[in-house]
Amino acid sequence: MFGRRIREQWAGLSGRRLDVLVAGCGRPDPLDLEGVEARVTGIDEDLPVLRESTSARKDLDSWTLGDLRTVPVPPRAFDVVYVPFLLERLDHPELVLDRLLTGLRPGGLMLVRMRDRASAYGTCDRLLPAPLRRLLWRRFAPKDAVGPLPARYRPVTSRQGMHSFCLTRGLMVTDDASCRSGPALKGRLAGLVAFACSAVEKLSRGALPASHDEIIMVIRNPHSHFARVI
Template sequence: MSEVRWWPATQGDVFSLRIRELWTEHLGRRLDILIAGCGRGDTIELDRVETRLTGIDEDLPEVRDAVHSRTDLDARFLGDLRDAPLLPRTFDVVHVPFLLERVHHAELVLDRMVNALRPGGLLLIRMRDRDTAYGCYDRLLPGWTRRLLWPHLAPEDAVGPLPAVYEQVASREGLHSYCLMRGLMIAEDYSATSGSALRGPHAPLTRAACQALSKLTAGRLPTTHDEITLVIRKPQNHFARLI
């Protein structure tokens, strides 16, 4: 396994850079890209890179309109992600923006996406970390409380509130363990702060609440980040475990 590059925060658009590098490796041929969690509207700047984009997400009222309003997708699927039409080894890149923390059976869903990734392909994950102060609040607050607070705490352009499931894989330790068991290579690991309530109109109040929780847990739930960004590669090695 190659050495993992660690950074305290994402430096620039690392996903765009890695996709461009992969495109160069493939001598400029079209890249097939899956966006799993396309309802949030996250995009990657890929000017002059020929791509075919497929988007999948859960069929939720909060994301349905956002998915249908996207003009960059060549195909889309809304529904149970365990039943999404993903054929083996059909994508060069799988981009997973803030999906794993909000779905049930997250490892099974992730298995299906890895299975759809071609050998040598990139798995690009951005997710909220359950093992942080912000992630703890997000996963423990009752649904009715999150719906009540959302209009007051989140920025106007934020999509939500989305479900907060946070299974074990939705953490740095959980995802590293997953990759180890599946024979996937983590090339880069970044931390950042991007929680909706930390960017909203009452961000200082949210930060104070997170700092208080961090102190109560003796730093076990940190405030230094709430987001994890990973660049993962599916190996070409035929002897590696390929699911």
Template sequence: MSEVRSVARSGDLFEQRLREHCAGQPIRRLDVLVAGCAHGEPLVLDHIETRATGADEDLPAVRKVVEERADLVSYSLGDLRSVPLPPRGFDVIQLSFLLERVRHAELVFDRLLQALRPGGLVLLRVRDRRSAYGLLDRLTPGWLRRLLWRALVLPGTPGPLPAVYEPLASSDGLHAFCLSRGLMITDDERATSGPARARRPVAALVSLVSKLTSGRFPASHDEITMVIRKPQHHFARLI
């Protein structure tokens, strides 16, 4: 398993890995699939054109954000197990806070990976179901999440979005998935972001959950950040 290191901003890591990926290659344009495009995090690299295509579930909060994004050349909203994506059509998949809120997460990830070219990168951010925030998020009733959402998050945060948290939304789940598909995890880091950091009441509840579970669900982080590479040639059975 990869060594876990602290990270200040995952954007810095992603930019660094993208520059390394492009170095020495005759790349004039990066085709990027933004999966989880309710979160506006456009990739911008000097001297390299990026062409971003979005894909997400068709939820009112998601549609509202996506329709306002100016960095996407096109987008598809719907069932991510069957959303139309060109096979091996993208150099990079930017997977932002999606896996924890969808059902059939492994099937969705497999579908997205089919659209990634050999040697391509997955820039992944996911809420950790094994964190105190992840446990609190998935155990909070939907009606209460809707009632408190605007008071507990920063203005403009889309949601509340579903809190499914299948086993894939965890370090162990992601490592097992990548091992079974022949994918290489080059970076595996932890951070605290979003609602867990934005408001004191949430931070206090997260600390309480950690104490009540004797640290089995830690308050030290809520986000997993990974860079995953699809090898040029490998034995993967699905991709």
């Protein structure tokens, strides 16, 4: 989905270079930019595990780590802002999203991947005490997974929360999908994790589904103020 939308965005620029911001570059999750002329800038929190992972990436032209509430984001400098698995680990995700939006050009795209707090997997992840998460991480996560990272899961990290955020900012959600991609569902004890998620779904009477844990959204920043109002 993201690759197709990026190519459509680039085609609309009449061959101009695509400026891309990756907010959450500490996880090695590169975009599909094959055949697209692009300059990619990365930002993320300054945590040891994220610094090590970011410094090993080869797809970033530049990157900065720090407090995402204050890290420099030039206004209207990017055609695409990619936010992979960042929002669920922030204390103030709306504030960071607003700062990222200042860097998005009119007509630009925000591509979001986030863990759903309203899923069975997200519920287990956010309710586990931090010391226990650190203890269990290497047993449940794949060897190449970056972490463990904070698990804040504020209300915006849900389908309803993100749609409400976009509505109040005049943004248009053009694509909305979900899938299963949690690290613990790919590790050695994936079967046990799947069983636990199914149990949470049954105990919640379906309110916390085990069918997905990730939400994928393509969000467009309208060209004009009038489009926002409409």
